[in-house]
Amino acid sequence: MGIFKRLSWFFKQEKKSYLLGILSLVIVAILQLIPPRIIGIVVDEIGMNEITQSSLVYWLTILASTALGQYLLRYLWRVKIWGNAAKLEAIVREQLYNHFTNMDSNFFQKYRTGDLMAHATNDLRGLRMVAGGGILTLADAISVGLTTLVAMIFVVDWRLTLIAVIPLPLLAIASRVLGKKLHLRFRDAQAAFSQLNDKVQESIQGIKVIKTFGQEKEDIEDFDVQTDRVVEKNKDVYKIDSLFDPAITFIMGMSYFLTIFIGGLLIMGNEITIGDFVTFINYIGMLVWPMFAIGRLFNIIERGSASYDRIENLLREETSIIERQGAVEKPISGNLTFAIDSFNYPDADADAETLKDIHFTLPAGGTLGIVGRTGAGKTSILKLLLREHDHYKGQITYGGYDIRDYTLDALLKHIGYVPQDNYLFSNTIRENIRFADPTLSQSAVEAAAKLANIHDDIVDLPNGYDTEVGERGVSLSGGQKQRISIARAVLINPELMILDDSLSAVDAKTEEIILSGLKRVRQGQTTIIAAHRISSVMHAEEIIVVDDGTIVERGTHDQLLEVDGWYKDMYQQQQLERKIEGEDQ
């Protein structure tokens, strides 16, 4: 029951509609008592030949009006209680979403997308069950159970009631026990199913290997074994699942046995009438649901509170990236100075430093090139600048202020970062380009696209700028995606533009067009280009060569060619590559 307390903020917030819903529920419980009683009365009047036209009309009018009343009130409580449950789900979902958007990259390392999605779907469902089914069962079990019992005792006979309800608590026990067992077995069945899922996934991904070794038959046999297992596990589920209705039947059967036996004796002794007896049998039937629901309630609460635990755990996570009080709101400008002594990713082991002694100054309006092998640490340098990680020895300053002293808006809104893994959203190309500001005009979007040399490609697509990207839409080539990402960053006309190996999938000629275009429009603005290809950085004022997390060579293009090092080797190799490409065409 603790879960109701923990959710009390919501119940308080929706006090009015919950009260209305529960009140309707209670009134329905009382109204429900009337039809069996009227049936009993009419039966008695008919049996004793006391019926008159006016009494018949009288009772039937009451019956019809309670029917109408029940209908309206039932509608009301359903809408109120189930509506509130949906509302709770929506509120917590929004909390989760907003929370996710405020989390740092450590959080997303710790929780995989699948886990987060599971919390946002299954656990929210568990919570909805508490706010809907839980409240309903609780209120319903109490109101229907109590009123029916009272009616049985006072309207019919207290001795008959006390004896007939003896087996009924078994209903609650049965539903609790069976529900629990079912849940466990269901989990096993789910596990078997997800194993089957993994099996299919693996085989389809490895289909070439299977075909190569000619093992289709064996793989099918293995699959059959897995489906057998699924069937076995589900068999266990059905053994329990099919028991619910029969168990109710059995327990109610005992109750009916007692009712017929004791009721018959009481009628023989003229203690109750036949009409009372008929009423009573109907009342007993009405107790089935509330008694059974009590058992179910425990299971709902158990699962709901486990769900809420998991959700609260997520909501308790904190980001390590925080804006300082009184942070600088003036947008970044001026010189960028990097003075990092050492940096390590939070979960990496302490000995292996990711970055070591990275020192450089990039004057306002200048261009810095960063080159090096894959995994040398180029991206890590840029991530620090983007404040994905704040914990390092050393300092990065922009225009004299530590970048951690700026507001996030002052810093990030003025950096145009083009990542390696150019992630596009499933939206139109236009919306992807003007991601940073959807209010910008088509001409602004086109200008950016032209600068990124992607405009012509887009126009050639069937729907032009309205073409959907992603699963539902066209599949763009890696180079096209990269260029759209560049357009997305160019659009905001950033003070600092960062290209993180974002020209790797475009050919040399296109690269040249894009870089010279950027140079033309970005006069006086600062640029960092990290690349594998030397031609991307050769015009930079300073180039640093990174290896193993530290700077191993630095200088201008010409200076670096003087040194017999990685840079020179790389440059020559790439020159040759170009020659072959040239021959190829």
Add this chain to the structure above:
Amino acid sequence: MEQQELKDRRSIPFKEQMTILKRILSYASPFKKQFMVAIGFSLALAVTNAILPRIIQVFIDDHLATGTATLRIVLLFAFIHFGVTLVRMVVWYCELYLFNMASEKTVQHIRNALYTKLHSLGMRFFDKTATGWIITRATNDTEAMKDFWHVFLTLIQGVLGVAISLGAMFLLDVRVTLWILLFAPILLVIVRFYQVYSSKNYNEMKSKLSMLNSKLAETINGMAVIQQFRQEKRLQKEFKETNQSYYDSRFSVVKINALLLSPVINFLYTLAVVLILALFGYDALSSPVEVGVIFAFTSYANDFFRPLTRLMDSLSLFQDGVVSSSRILTVMDNEEYVPAQEDNPDSVITEGKVEFKDVSFSYDGENEVLKNISFKVNPGETVALVGHTGSGKSSIINVLMRFYDFDKGEVLIDGKSIKSFPIRELRQRTGLVLQDSFLFYGTIKDNIRLMNPSITDREIVEAARFVQADSFIEQLDGQYDAKVVERGASFSSGQKQLISFASTIVRDPKILILDEATANIDTETESLIQEGLQRMRKGRTTVAIAHRLSTIRDADQILVLDKGRIVERGTHDELIERGGLYKDMYELQNLGLQQA
């Protein structure tokens, strides 16, 4: 995708739905008997439901009303009622259990059939179909069949319940039953009304939920971009709107269900009771009426109305089931089969001579990716394929492995058409080493044996020793029984490569096809791999795609491919002398090697 699927759902015309239904139902035919027995129990259940009120009615009318009841009679009726209840309990259990098991087995049957079908399809299908799509068909869509089958159970139970309770009422009083039948048209109108409104709203709710969830997943995946562009606030606002619109449509589903599901059925039931009491009461004004019959009628009316709620509720599941069925059948109807072989079970590969004669091939029937390719590899010789991405190297392997059928020319093995060998023989005699070694979940042993039970543990160890994979395997915890997690994530790419070498070599193929890895392999295993390749090639006909030209310097013949044609051919020395594309490529790599 989701939008498209939704459109599918709406646009399946009734006639097609029936065809789909008929076809998917045919998968249940092996379990017909079990379904029939279950339905038999359904019938028995409906009968016991009808008997129970009758017992009480007779008890009231014949004994209580007449005052002839004795202790013995009271006990007798209590026991009869309890006895029938026990029967009802057993019957009910059997019905549910048997029906559930029969539908479970049907789902298994469909699944196995679907999986077998998938394996009969050629690489063409797998290359152009997204993995996720195939997986969903095999798992989720077949799983949805269970709900679908349950709809049938609900339907059967409902129809039987309604029919038997009507029959029981007829037996008691024909006139009153006819009056109650007046409710039937009202019910039909409500069902129709519900179907129209609810399916629209329900589909809308489902599509909004999937929109909501894909938005959420997309945000999580694209979080870095969102945060870099400081778009958190805007996306929060957008999500709030989507969330709100999902809530709204959920709320309208709640309203429709509250308006048209059990509350209204309950209302109609009570009105039916009013009608029953009115009719019997009116009669009673003039002549006596048996009161037990009134009780029985109110019970039957309850049985008559009760199944309708569940029936209406499961209409949406029915729709979902039809959609899933049609998707399953799409796979079943696919005809992109594995290229056909002629039926000569006795053909065997003895020498391992490979010859391509004027082979042309295209993936799409339009653009040829191989044009008049001719070459010959004598037993034990090595031919190397060299060229840029898209030059046609992999297509030659696709043709040689019979992953795809070629269009023109001939591929000969030992002088006979490749089509004349049984696929099993081809697979046994040709070993393909893929560039990305794919490991399966299991143990090292499993990955070398790959489900071929005739390979002994000793052969596995020998194969591993041959390719020098033994040194790292023996250092593992559990050695050859060491666990391999999904896709071999805990091994380096070099180690994975060595394991896949072992699995190829343990089968002792006559013809070896190598697709060398382009990716950087860790330097530790690099030399082992090179040596392994050399050893494997010894005495085997080899067709190798080489990215590292140094590894194939000793090849008997090197074919340089460009845009589907062989542009240069010869030994290494001949090609270097010629000073063409090969020479440039070779020099480039030498440079790269020097600095590494």
